[in-house]
Amino acid sequence: MTASIKPFNAGAFTASIPGIEVITEPSQLAKLSQDYHTFSPVLTPLLEGKIADIVVRPANQTEVIQVAAACAKHKIPITVRGAGTGNYGQCVPLYGGVILDMTRMQEICWVKEGVARVQAGVKLAALDKKAREIGWEMRMAPSTYRTATIGGFVAGGSGGIGSIQYGLMADKGNLLGLQVVTLEDEPRVIELRAEDVQKANHAWGINGIITEVEIPLGPAYPWAEVIVTFDEFMSAAKFGKALALSDGMIKKEIGVFALPIPQYFTALRQYISDGKHAALLIVAESSLELLPGLIQEFNGEVTYSKSAIDAGKGANIAEYTWNHTTLHARSADTSITYLQSIFPTDNLKTVEHMHQHFGAEVMMHLEFIRFKGSIANPALQLVRYTTEERLNEIIRYHEEHGVFIANPHSYFIEDGWKRAIDPEHLKFKQMVDPYGLMNPGKSKTITP
Numbered sequence: 001m002t003a004s005i006k007p008f009n010a011g012a013f014t015a016s017i018p019g020i021e022v023i024t025e026p027s028q029l030a031k032l033s034q035d036y037h038t039f040s041p042v043l044t045p046l047l048e049g050k051i052a053d054i055v056v057r058p059a060n061q062t063e064v065i066q067v068a069a070a071c072a073k074h075k076i077p078i079t080v081r082g083a084g085t086g087n088y089g090q091c092v093p094l095y096g097g098v099i100l101d102m103t104r105m106q107e108i109c110w111v112k113e114g115v116a117r118v119q120a121g122v123k124l125a126a127l128d129k130k131a132r133e134i135g136w137e138m139r140m141a142p143s144t145y146r147t148a149t150i151g152g153f154v155a156g157g158s159g160g161i162g163s164i165q166y167g168l169m170a171d172k173g174n175l176l177g178l179q180v181v182t183l184e185d186e187p188r189v190i191e192l193r194a195e196d197v198q199k200a201n202h203a204w205g206i207n208g209i210i211t212e213v214e215i216p217l218g219p220a221y222p223w224a225e226v227i228v229t230f231d232e233f234m235s236a237a238k239f240g241k242a243l244a245l246s247d248g249m250i251k252k253e254i255g256v257f258a259l260p261i262p263q264y265f266t267a268l269r270q271y272i273s274d275g276k277h278a279a280l281l282i283v284a285e286s287s288l289e290l291l292p293g294l295i296q297e298f299n300g301e302v303t304y305s306k307s308a309i310d311a312g313k314g315a316n317i318a319e320y321t322w323n324h325t326t327l328h329a330r331s332a333d334t335s336i337t338y339l340q341s342i343f344p345t346d347n348l349k350t351v352e353h354m355h356q357h358f359g360a361e362v363m364m365h366l367e368f369i370r371f372k373g374s375i376a377n378p379a380l381q382l383v384r385y386t387t388e389e390r391l392n393e394i395i396r397y398h399e400e401h402g403v404f405i406a407n408p409h410s411y412f413i414e415d416g417w418k419r420a421i422d423p424e425h426l427k428f429k430q431m432v433d434p435y436g437l438m439n440p441g442k443s444k445t446i447t448p
């Protein structure tokens with residue numbers, strides 16, 4: 001598939017979208033053309049200077065349709081943006097054109113028992129708060145839940161806090177419906193339901209503009225936050241696994257961090273002594289009573305415990321997990337970068353091997369999730385970066401040992417979690433984006 005992009009003509013384009021909010025001020029354009037690909041020393045120079053010609057901020061679906069029609073008419077590339085917290089350069093407009101900022105579309109259409117429908121620009125924390133009013137909550141959220149939008153999570157995220165209970169966003173049942181606006185001459189509004197949601201799920205904004213999301217909720221628990229420290233990293237990892245496998249214990253987060261990672265958690269340092277590895281946990285209060293027995297088995301020590309009523313006051317444990325770990329480490333040392341991996345299910349043998357093999361060069365950060373009916377270990381290891389060659393060597397070594405790498409140092413969809421564009425994705429793209437205008441350049445399969 002090839003795209004038919006034409007040069008941007010500001011006058012002609014803006015004349016096609018009268019009354020819709022736009023931004024053309026250069027420093028704002030530069031800011032809104034960025035995301036968190038800057039965690040990668042490889043992506044940073046590659047994406048430097050890639051800036052949109054205009055940012056458009058629709059207030060409702062009618063305005064989204066008008067912008068889509070204008071882009072199709074003038075053959076202008078369009079990059080949809082939520083909060084811009086993606087970390088693969090997903091929101092960076094490689095070919096300029098329009099950034100479609102969805103953050104004004106913040107309506108929570110409805111919330112009922114077990115399910116909610118919201119506009120794409122709704123922040124995850126706002127939906128969670130609303131759902132909690134009736135005893136429900138988001139099943140899972142990225143550690144960026146306070147700023148990230150639901151549209152951006154569906155189109156660019158994968159899972160996070162809550163995935164230990166519910167799996168990943170891509171898993172059947174974690175997304176019920178998507179409303180998508182096409183980039184045709186006369187844009188249509190399509191409702192995708194059941195299996196069809198996968199046509200736009202994790203499509204990085206190349207398969208239509210998501211305007212509404214219908215998402216299942218989980219029962220809201222009172223969540224306690226706990227920090228456990230360990231002398232041995234493998235004791236921490238084995239404890240994490242034992243807790244993950246305790247099906248009757250309700251948990252939302254199990255993150256395990258090898259030394260010296262906890263030292264980057266400034267606000268938590270007082271609870272984690274130097275020389276200790278740590279596990280950061282979010283557990284339902286009803287399961288807390290069972291925790292000490294399990295911790296004792298692995299020689300851990302509880303150093304911090306916050307009841308549900310106090311969680312959210314002061315430091316939030318969730319904001320030290322997933323890719324927030326990288327954020328904290330980089331605040332202390334910008335030469336640190338990271339990997340995104342899934343370890344084979346071999347009773348933590350490969351985890352132990354990599355921990356020993358790389359030592360301080362690759363610091364182990366393990367997460368635990370429910371995955372295809374079992375427990376899996378995604379990891380977001382911190383890497384002391386030296387050269388791109390060495391980084392690729394580290395990646396290769398992991399792959400040779402059966403570790404799946406969703407490469408955060410590439411901006412191609414095919415190098416990420418999915419490793420390919422599904423033929424169904426491509427078929428849908430040909431229909432919804434016949435001119436190849438959506439986020440061009442992000443797929444190896446589609447020539448801009």
Ligand SMILES: Cc1cc2nc3c(=O)[nH]c(=O)nc-3n(C[C@H](O)[C@H](O)[C@H](O)COP(=O)(O)OP(=O)(O)OC[C@H]3O[C@@H](n4cnc5c(N)ncnc54)[C@H](O)[C@@H]3O)c2cc1C
Binds near residue numbers: 087211
């Ligand atoms: C510190 C940090 C921690 C993170 N932790 C996690 C984590 O725990 N789990 C996780 O999965 N991710 C994580 N991420 C990545 C990212 O924050 C999440 O995926 C987040 O959900 C993205 O939401 P957003 O609104 O910022 O999306 P954006 O970054 O704005 O967009 C992401 C992608 O979705 C597309 N898109 C956005 N909105 C729409 C729409 N309405 N229609 C069509 N396409 C759209 C964009 O074009 C882009 O390709 C983290 C990132 C950082 C920097």
